Amino acid sequence: AQKVTQAQTEISVVEKEDVTLDCVYETRDTTYYLFWYKQPPSGELVFLIRRNSFDEQNEISGRYSWNFQKSTSSFNFTITASQVVDSAVYFCALSPNTGNQFYFGTGTSLTVIP
């Protein structure tokens, strides 16, 4: 079974605080891809990052960083020095190599308060 769990439904932080969004996944596939998407109030899902299951290196891109740990089946996303423009719903997604579906979590709604 393929499943993505985002246990945090809503998070509020004050601007400039750091925030981590959790993602836990389940799959029996040995090769798979993990993604994060951002859905701002306008509604369009925006691709942020992709990782494959063989690459556990953490990645940093500006204020964003991702921590992929196969041992705990987690792919967490951290925003440092949050800004109001970061307010959105963030989705974690899994795509196993054996199929063409993407399995999305239920999303975490982030509100950054000025």
Next chain:
Amino acid sequence: DTGVSQDPRHKITKRGQNVTFRCDPISEHNRLYWYRQTLGQGPEFLTYFQNEAQLEKSRLLSDRFSAERPKGSFSTLEIQRTEQGDSAMYLCASSLGRGSFGGELFFGEGSRLTVL
């Protein structure tokens, strides 16, 4: 703008009517997906095309739903005899698949359906 475009953006219809949504993917993308998203949920997979071939359909896709992608370009999603439970945002996404990896999805802005 050469992103994924969807039309119409909003559709209000009465129960029992048929509706059709159109999606124009990014031109060089060979894969096209339809997803459905309801409030507070993540997108749920409906169906997927590689070029003009519909290769996968979700069990969520009842017989009232049909999708086509003639000539491997734009796609249409038709819902016949709409029900109130069909009210949702219908998302189209495209990707450039290479080998077994389908590529990251690029989404359109969605078509919001309200069934009265």
